[in-house]
Amino acid sequence: xxxxxxxxxxxxxxxxxxxxxxxxxEGVQIIKGDITKQVTINxxxxxxxxxxxxxxxxxGAPDVTGSIDIDTYMQNQLLTYALIICLKLLKxxxxxxxxxxxxxxxxxxxxxxxxxxxxxVHYYKPSSSRNSSHEIFVICEGYMIEPEVQKIIESLxxxxxxxxxxxxxxxxxxxxQFLIDSDYN
Numbered sequence: 001x002x003x004x005x006x007x008x009x010x011x012x013x014x015x016x017x018x019x020x021x022x023x024x025x026e027g028v029q030i031i032k033g034d035i036t037k038q039v040t041i042n043x044x045x046x047x048x049x050x051x052x053x054x055x056x057x058x059x060g061a062p063d064v065t066g067s068i069d070i071d072t073y074m075q076n077q078l079l080t081y082a083l084i085i086c087l088k089l090l091k092x093x094x095x096x097x098x099x100x101x102x103x104x105x106x107x108x109x110x111x112x113x114x115x116x117x118x119x120x121v122h123y124y125k126p127s128s129s130r131n132s133s134h135e136i137f138v139i140c141e142g143y144m145i146e147p148e149v150q151k152i153i154e155s156l157x158x159x160x161x162x163x164x165x166x167x168x169x170x171x172x173x174x175x176x177q178f179l180i181d182s183d184y185n
Contacts, residue, residue, distance in 0.1 A: 015047045018060070035060070035081045041158045045088060052091030058082035058098040061135075068101070068134055075101045079110070080180055084161055086117065086143065087153050094143040101134040113179060114140050149175055 016022065017031045017040065024030060029047055033040030035058075060082075062074035079098055086096055096118065100110060114121045119142030129135050145153075152172045153161065160166065164176035 013048070015044065017044060035085065036077060038158050041081070041085060041088075044085060048089060053089045053094060054091060055095045055097070056082065056086055056090055058096075059137075061099060061101075072101045072134070075099070083113075083117065083179060084158055087145070087150075087161065088158075090143045092143060093141075096138075096140040096143065098138050098140075100136050100138055102136050109182065110138060113182060114138060116175070116179060117145060118142050119144055146171070148172075 014028045015031060016025065016028050017033060017035055019032070019034050021032060022030060031040065031043045031047065033043060035041065035044070058078065060078050062071060062078065064071050079100065082096075082098055086094075090096065102110070111121055118140035120140065122139045122141075124137045124139055125135075126137070149169075149172045152167070152169050153176075156167070161176055162180060164173050164180065167173040167176065
């Protein structure tokens with residue numbers, strides 16, 4: 001489930017996105033869909049009418065298979081798309097919270113990726129989470145991106161961002177290559 005919250009003056013808008021049917025919640029707009037699909041992302045973008053958001057929470061998880069490698073890969077895909085949604089919707093200095101599946105000592109991979117976007121990146125394992133569970137949360141604060149890159153990203157649709165090889169602006173292309181594919185080149 002992806003929850004996106006924004007606060008504008010005294011009004012707060014909450015949008016909940018889930019691939020499954022969920023029970024309605026008063027004051028919450030529910031979008032049924034997969035955040036890795038353009039049609040769902042378009043619904044999310046349209047829900048905010050070009051407003052920038054203060055907070056995006058992604059606590060979704062794939063159907064777990066029991067294989068940590070497969071489950072981690074699928075969770076990484078959800079995180080990547082949630083970060084792409086952040087690129088389109090999060091305002092400067094905004095916050096992002098996401099669930100990750102990590103084995104002990106595996107935080108560097110995500111940390112480097114998230115430090116490209118946020119001034120502060122913190123990991124948190126709730127006491128309610130079993131010690132044997134690979135579930136951990138990352139709390140990111142201080143969304144920051146170069147204005148030149150942000151402007152180009154805002155002009156592109158999600159499919160162009162994912163298929164970054166067609167982007168002519170080299171700095172933006174390299175940034176997306178690292179963010180999406182963790183390519184350090």
